[in-house]
Amino acid sequence: xxxxxxxxxxxxxxxxxxxxxxxxxxxxxxxxxxxxxxxxxxxxxxxxxxxxxxxxxxxxxxxxxxxxxxxxxxxxxxxxxxxxxxxxxxxxxxxxxxxxxxxxxxxxxxxxxxxxxxxxxxxxxxxxxxxxxxxxxxxxxxxxxxxxxxxxxxxxxxxxxxxxxxxxxxxxxxxxxxxxxxxxxxxxxxxxxxxxxxxxxxxxxxxxxxxxxxxxxxxxxxxxxxxxxxxxxxxxxxxxxxxxxxxxxxxxxxxxxxxxxxxxxxxxxxxxxxxxxxxxxxxxxxxxxxxxxxxxxxxxxxxxxxxxxxxxxxxxxxxxxxxxxxxxx
Amino acid sequence: xxxxxxxxxxxxxxxxxxxxxxxxxxxxxxxxxxxxxxxxxxxxxxxxxxxxxxxxxxxxxxxxxxxxxxxxxxxxxxxxxxxxxxxxxxxxxxxxxxxxxxxxxxxxxxxxxxxxxxxxxxxxxxxxxxxxxxxxxxxxxxxxxxxxxxxxxxxxxxxxxxxxxxxxxxxxxxxxxxxxxxxxxxxxxxxxxxxxxxxxxxxxxxxxxxxxxxxxxxxxxxxxxxxxxxxxxxxxxxxxxxxxxxxxxxxxxxxxxxxxxxxxxxxxxxxxxxxxxxxxxxxxxxxxxxxxxxxxxxxxxxxxxxxxxxxxxxxxxxxxxxxxxxxxx
Numbered sequence: 001x002x003x004x005x006x007x008x009x010x011x012x013x014x015x016x017x018x019x020x021x022x023x024x025x026x027x028x029x030x031x032x033x034x035x036x037x038x039x040x041x042x043x044x045x046x047x048x049x050x051x052x053x054x055x056x057x058x059x060x061x062x063x064x065x066x067x068x069x070x071x072x073x074x075x076x077x078x079x080x081x082x083x084x085x086x087x088x089x090x091x092x093x094x095x096x097x098x099x100x101x102x103x104x105x106x107x108x109x110x111x112x113x114x115x116x117x118x119x120x121x122x123x124x125x126x127x128x129x130x131x132x133x134x135x136x137x138x139x140x141x142x143x144x145x146x147x148x149x150x151x152x153x154x155x156x157x158x159x160x161x162x163x164x165x166x167x168x169x170x171x172x173x174x175x176x177x178x179x180x181x182x183x184x185x186x187x188x189x190x191x192x193x194x195x196x197x198x199x200x201x202x203x204x205x206x207x208x209x210x211x212x213x214x215x216x217x218x219x220x221x222x223x224x225x226x227x228x229x230x231x232x233x234x235x236x237x238x239x240x241x242x243x244x245x246x247x248x249x250x251x252x253x254x255x256x257x258x259x260x261x262x263x264x265x266x267x268x269x270x271x272x273x274x275x276x277x278x279x280x281x282x283x284x285x286x287x288x289x290x291x292x293x294x295x296x297x298x299x300x301x302x303x304x305x306x307x308x309x310x311x312x313x314x315x316x317x318x319x320x321x322x323x324x325x326x327x328x329x
Numbered sequence: 330x331x332x333x334x335x336x337x338x339x340x341x342x343x344x345x346x347x348x349x350x351x352x353x354x355x356x357x358x359x360x361x362x363x364x365x366x367x368x369x370x371x372x373x374x375x376x377x378x379x380x381x382x383x384x385x386x387x388x389x390x391x392x393x394x395x396x397x398x399x400x401x402x403x404x405x406x407x408x409x410x411x412x413x414x415x416x417x418x419x420x421x422x423x424x425x426x427x428x429x430x431x432x433x434x435x436x437x438x439x440x441x442x443x444x445x446x447x448x449x450x451x452x453x454x455x456x457x458x459x460x461x462x463x464x465x466x467x468x469x470x471x472x473x474x475x476x477x478x479x480x481x482x483x484x485x486x487x488x489x490x491x492x493x494x495x496x497x498x499x500x501x502x503x504x505x506x507x508x509x510x511x512x513x514x515x516x517x518x519x520x521x522x523x524x525x526x527x528x529x530x531x532x533x534x535x536x537x538x539x540x541x542x543x544x545x546x547x548x549x550x551x552x553x554x555x556x557x558x559x560x561x562x563x564x565x566x567x568x569x570x571x572x573x574x575x576x577x578x579x580x581x582x583x584x585x586x587x588x589x590x591x592x593x594x595x596x597x598x599x600x601x602x603x604x605x606x607x608x609x610x611x612x613x614x615x616x617x618x619x620x621x622x623x624x625x626x627x628x629x630x631x632x633x634x635x636x637x638x639x640x641x642x643x644x645x646x647x648x649x650x651x652x653x654x655x656x657x658x
Contacts, residue, residue, distance in 0.1 A: 157376035
């Protein structure tokens with residue numbers, strides 16, 4: 001949020017300020033520059049890329065990953081890592097689908113789905129925060145456990161049980177914007193405000209920046225870590241329920257590799273992987289870039305095998321520039 | 330001190346493992362006449378392979394043959410280790426579905442060299458390895474694709490077609506697509522958009538959204554399986570093109586049959602994994618118990634095209650009410 005303000009003030013007619021600011025903060029311009037270049041290239045290749053239909057399409061597609069990225073960002077800001085995101089999305093969607101199948105109660109299904117994610121996240125958070133197990137190991141474990149449980153309780157097949165009203169909601173628009181994107185934006189806004197204006201937000205960065213110092217200054221480090229993972233789990237649960245609104249059911253195979261897209265987005269957003277640094281809106285820009293890139297490659301019909309290459313290259317370039325900048329600072 | 334403990338623990342575990350191995354070997358020698366068959370399937374999460382695996386193991390166990398079912402989780406490496414494990418366990422035969430046409434070949438070669446007879450079901454290796462297997466129970470996938478192509482040619486006016494190809498490199502996906510493409514292109518249709526992906530409804534939806542932005546004039550979306558096709562039909566509906574873009578899948582899963590009956594999907598190919606499982610396991614049993622060599626390297630199965638006309642009768646009666654389908658008056 002702060003960056004946004006400083007950037008807009010950099011647009012003042014005062015040329016020298018703009019130049020010095022750019023010189024000091026050129027790294028922040030890298031991702032927006034890549035983004036802009038990408039928009040121009042894809043538009044040049046196919047004007048349909050920036051058509052209203054496609055912009056709405058991308059907003060719809062990115063909304064689910066954006067919510068996952070909100071949670072992933074907070075965990076990374078505390079110096080953690082959540083590899084279980086995709087699996088938690090799947091198991092939440094599956095459990096929501098079972099609840100709606102058994103009870104026909106949509107509100108109950110949605111809240112159970114989100115709660116499932118929160119519970120999964122808090123288990124991760126307990127092991128990381130209170131037992132001090134490496135988040136990499138804990139969430140690698142829960143990635144496999146979550147996916148396995150999702151397959152076990154569904155016997156491997158998707159459960160398509162949501163009523164048509166819910167899938168209609170999934171494709172509906174609010175003020176011309178896809179409703180799912182509005183939900184994602186609301187989730188982002190709430191978490192951005194929490195990070196900025198509450199003590200918890202401060203603790204998140206403090207724990208990520210220097211856990212020992214945070215503990216010495218009286219912050220309950222374990223609790224903050226557990227809370228961050230719980231938020232991540234809850235966002236995955238919400239993402240699972242939004243995915244259900246798009247597909248009409250719970251697929252045990254859903255959300256495959258979401259965690260990597262979300263973590264990639266946070267890296268593109270310039271957050272430090274060791275924690276303590278990062279801005280939520282920058283992570284959002286990262287995920288939007290990844291989604292718009294994948295979509296653009298699809299629209300212009302690039303051979304599928306090149307997709308991974310392009311996405312990987314952009315990730316490495318963005319992360320390397322970030323490192324270079326830190327070293328020259 | 331700590332190091333010593335670790336070494337000790339490792340020794341204990343190793344000793345226990347060797348002891349357990351001796352026990353199991355002793356057991357196998359005690360009942361020399363009981364055959365053991367190893368089953369290696371590519372995916373545990375795909376409903377098709379779940380049904381296939383269950384049907385195979387049920388058939389074996391029903392006739393007093395021990396069956397060990399291993400799944401590779403869509404990872405060639407894992408299938409290679411699974412086969413190596415089965416060779417090490419000295420099973421009497423291996424019934425497997427190779428993940429792709431090349432990757433598992435070295436492991437199959439090792440099994441062959443160890444004198445273990447190998448049978449394929451549903452998928453096979455490249456023809457250059459045909460000396461390695463006794464028989465392959467399955468379809469000519471190009472014929473399946475051609476059946477779908479013929480439906481398109483018979484029912485639609487020539488136009489643009491998009492293809493959701495499924496996993497890159499998998500024989501059933503590659504051959505099926507080839508067969509389809511040949512038939513429709515000969516009749517004046519144009520394949521304007523293709524993409525590889527995992528076979529989920531989520532991916533079918535996302536890719537079809539992109540395809541429909543790039544080519545709103547599509548007349549048909551071909552999909553390598555039903556979940557992709559169902560996602561495609563959802564994208565078609567969301568784009569307001571219901572009834573204008575045909576969607577075609579493969580497998581004949583109940584939700585797809587219901588969608589065809591309701592006019593949301595156009596056609597599918599009914600594959601019956603239970604029948605395949607029974608047939609392939611019986612061939613292995615005949616070979617082991619009755620010393621009967623399979624007649625040829627390829628044991629063909631029959632496939633059936635399902636359209637609106639016959640979809641209802643193909644839905645298992647207990648599922649009809651659950652899926653909310655009623656016979657057409």
